[in-house]
Amino acid sequence: MNRLLIYPYSLRLLLLLLLHANSIAIHIWHQDLEGEEREEFIKDCQTNSTCGGIDIRYPFRLINSTPTYCGVQGLEVSCSAAGEAIITLPHLGPCKIIKFDTYFVRIKVEGDEWARCPLQKLSSTNLTGSIYQLESNNYKLVKCSSEIATDPEWITGPIPCLGNGSQGEWVYVAKPEASMDQLPSGCVSTGIGGANLEGEEREEFIKDCQTNSTCGEIDIRYPFRLVNSTPAYCGVQGLEVSCSAAGDAIITLPHLGPCKIIKFDTYSVRIKVEGNEWARCPLQKLSSTNLTGSIYQLEHYYGYYPYYGYYPYYGYYNYKLVACSSEITTDPDWISGPIKCLSDESEGQLVYAADAWASMDRLPSGCVTTGIGGWIGYARGRRFGVLVQGFIQTLQMDVSLNIPEWEICRDCHEEGKQCGFSRRRNQTACLARRHGISVGGFVVVLTSLIILYILKTSKKDQEIRIKVEQFLATYGDAKPTRYSFSDIKKITMRFKNKLGQGGYGSVYKGELPNGIPVAVKMLESSKGEGQEFTNEVATIGRIHHINITRLLGFCSERSTRALVYEFMPNESLEKYIFSRQDKGSKKSLSMEKLLNIAIGIARGIEYLHQGCEQRILHFDIKPHNILLDYDLNPKISDFGLAKLCSRDVSIVTMTAMRGTMGYIAPEMYCRNFGTVSYKSDVYSFGMLLLEMIGGRKNLDPEIGRESEIYYPEWVYDRLVERQDLVLTMEIEQNDGEILQKLSKVALWCIQWSPTERPTMTRVLHMLLGSSEEVHMPPKPFVSQH
Known part of the structure; x- marks a missing residue:
């Protein structure tokens, strides 16, 4: 699907880039190898695989220098005598490779035919059915009977090689979404570069392909086609759907056989596999199913990372089959079974389904992996065991399509359009939206x-x-x-x-x-x-x-x-400190861990205040903005309200109040308390500390007794009276010193006058020292009693 190469810039600039560079980008994908296989691949495929300044990497291959397995067929690159990397593409011919990046290959097309009129050539280029896909912007060619005023935001021209008035025609290039109502009546659309199906062609496609294309409650849409009801051009070969006598939409997939279509969505097709072979032992059948080489692929999600541990809250589940010599204790979060159709108790072998990323160290030594399966369901809010049983009972799975037409249709759907096929251009395209005519005064006013x-x-x-x-x-x-x-x-x-x-x-x-x-x-x-x-x-x-x-x-x-x-797998600190009120929560942190987290946050704020070339004031320190990595190390996030200032400037000018209620320093509300400075972050850190040790909001309207509504004052009074702090967490006997230290540091930080608050360097020193070294602070607020 043709998209403009550099979206933020004007169409006029893009046209100049296209006319002078003739550059096109093409989709590529890659995979990784490990261990000895990785070293062998590097030796065979990357040692002598450079042409000029271009490193040729898989899936591309430099011919005459590397074995055939070093690349995919059709992606062979030759090195010219001039040291240029050349690849020959269908419909484009020999092309010079300019550079590779993560997702595309930038090429320059050669030849006089392209140089004479690149836009005309590009609009007629079709790579449908090949392994390549053009990656440039939609545009349409507009022919006018007279010269018109252009607008660099959406239309430019005239294009000399297509029509500049010599034949009484002027041809312009416009953005595809531009309405023809913006142009004079003497203008018509004459060609679209991989853009929309418009006008008569659009209506013809709808009539031929969508009028009689429903089976039961399923609308069959391009690239799929309902056989016996629509012409062959209404779908891609291999995606034919039949309608059973019972009104079920049936599609036959390689290695899966006849499957009932449950629903279509933007990214995949939900199907139910049929047949006794699947019903007998679905997990075994799924683990042995291989769609490599076909236009289909089972939906997988590679969102688990062993070095981050196991987090069932996110993503989609893949599974593996695990055989054990004895029965084991299962956990619905990551392992389910035993699977009856795979187990043989008489032989002492019990087979379980486990999350594919779960470490085998969590299982007894008598367990081994026997097979890797595919995707079985979405995990958010549901446990692994539920998904396993759900798949066994329903035999439903998602498949996606490994064809360029599917990618184009996804783009169309994201733009709120349907997709179809242009016989005139012999390629997949979006169906342009209809433009209705407003009638009546109210509609006219509303439209205006x-x-x-x-x-x-x-x-x-x-x-x-x-x-x-x-x-x-x-x-x-x-x-x-x-x-x-x-x-x-x-x-x-x-x-x-x-x-x-x-x-x-x-x-x-x-x-x-x-x-x-x-x-x-x-x-x-x-x-x-x-x-x-x-x-x-x-x-x-x-x-x-x-x-x-x-x-x-x-x-x-x-x-x-x-x-x-x-990515921070353990989410925010907020979910740990406020979950302690729930006795069944597994997210409670020890007092020692809370101290380490407090020290980490303090180090981060100190670095922002003292360690950067310019001082950074965060202005929104709160539990929600403290993220925890896989080792529960804290990381300060969300700098949307931050402000840069010189390190030798102690006062910051503010045009509006910044921050979150409950953590905002008093001087942000009223200048009578002092001036806004880096000490405002110190106040927010103090309020954060109090919430960490108390496991409750500083301003909690749900607390019954009025004297306890303002939690910081309650903490201060308990410390003065040398009474124990009754918290929402159980603490060890030797944790009392940590609790006292954190409380006193927090009360120092929330002093109402900014001049009485310590710097973050001093705060860090107090947190690293003993509780006795931290003196009792003065009362930081006016009593509410």
């Missing part, structure tokens, strides 16, 4: 209001884009990796696994091409004026500290902005 709102929103988005791009231009080369929106979709598997929702947008789990798990925050364009984005990149984009979340990359493309962070 909508248009005004859209124009206003578009102008606002454009201003934010300019602001963000100006910031990135002045930021220098030290910024993290910049990803395209297409990259972000691949990293997040098209936003398949949502971790949560924050004030500025949604967070999704993802995976970088090298297998590193990440969290991707998609910022909402309607919030923050781009400030959240620039704050994050400007602050943590350049710094690296063990107690600060690392920003690995970002995306800024039109109105889309995203931030890519390292």
